[in-house]
Amino acid sequence: MAVLSYYPWLYPLFATILGLLIGSFLNVVIYRLPIMMERQWRQECQDCFPELDYAQANDTGAPFNLSVPRSRCPHCNHAITALENIPLLSWLVLKGKCRECHAPISKRYPAIELLTAIISLTVALVLPPTWWAVAVVGCSFALIALTFIDIDKMLLPDQITLPLMWAGILLAVIGISPVSLTDAVIGAMAGYLSLWSVFWAFKLLTKKDGMGYGDFKLLAAIGAWVGWSLLPFVVLLSSFVGAICGIIMLRTKGEDQQTPFSFGPYLAVAGWIAILWGQPILHWYVSSYLGF
Structure with a gap:
């Protein structure tokens, strides 16, 4: 990273380009990972209960993962070429339409690419070019994927939350994280147990599930990255922002109070803010209001 001391502009530029590229890949993860998980669940059910038919009508048995098959237009099945898959630029050149059938391409794809680039750039502007900054960028990518999967499916996959938690602990072990190993482990434990306790208290009182287990694991992962404090x-x-957004949805969309909504995105945003600015905010609060 010595070259960055001579050309400091390379650091934010590289972070932005990396964000665009990874953002394109995250679109694939957000769409395909839940489908892959559902197919795996169906296969496991089929193995346990062979007398029942759990197969989907559109499941041909062909390989389906994050690398195959190639991305295609959902309207005309046109295979997306490499030139048509350049992050953000291709969408702009094609004017948001498929090259073959001219059907509109969802604005969400370039939006996620742009969001990922902005978040990567923000990390580069806040943190110096260290291995911790690289790790935080990777954590940000995981949080983006979790956010949109939870919005779409109300699901926080273990395939992302658990590696994210162990990554936070590992970074503490090897000394890259500013959080000590003790704080990281306690943070992971406290993160999981805090929401787990709220879940069971709510269930005992109301006989209803207040949140999913994925929320416990996500907060455990965040705790491993930021520490228990x-x-x-x-x-x-996350609770404050979630409550505000919930009230807005009730007022604007006319949804019922019993309508479930995803809590993972609010945890992800709050966790990301805590990773970047949590300690300065904590020090400001302690010095301003507690006098320490």
């Missing part, structure tokens, strides 16, 4: 900040911020 910032968990109250993460929970309070």
